[in-house]
Amino acid sequence: YVGIACWDHATDHEQSAGFLFFVTTQSVDVTLVSDDGGAPLAIARVAGTNLVPAFPDPFHLRATCVEAAANGGTTAELSLAIDGRTVLATRYAKSVKNYTWSPGSKAGLLVAGDRSDVFYDDFTVNGT
Secondary structure, three states, rough: EEEEEEEEEEEEOOEEEEEEEOHHHHOEEEEEOOOOOOOOOEEEEOOOOOOOOOOOOOEEEEEEEEEEEEEEEEEEEEEEEOEEEEEEEEEEEEOOOOOOOOOOOOOEEEOOOOOOOOOOOOOOOOOO
């Protein structure tokens, strides 16, 4: 796995919350770690083959997390692009039927798996 965390922040339960994008050669997922704690919630998944180049070829990830007004409420507009091609785009509303979330001030790089190494020459965070 490799990926990006956006809106990472501490909760009242002394845990981390935010949206996490996970990328493998076979899938791209976005998961919410809620402000209330508890188990992570998978929001959306796109399955496919060869979503990222084979090791050791480099690739570029761009995660976008935007808080927007929609249908009289607030939504998180979430997307992930690989090498400039959007492979996942979804929305997650703030509502009484969804897990709680809020924007945070931190972002990060995620890496997991045997012999995981990440080399990067550019990491940019833009906020408006």
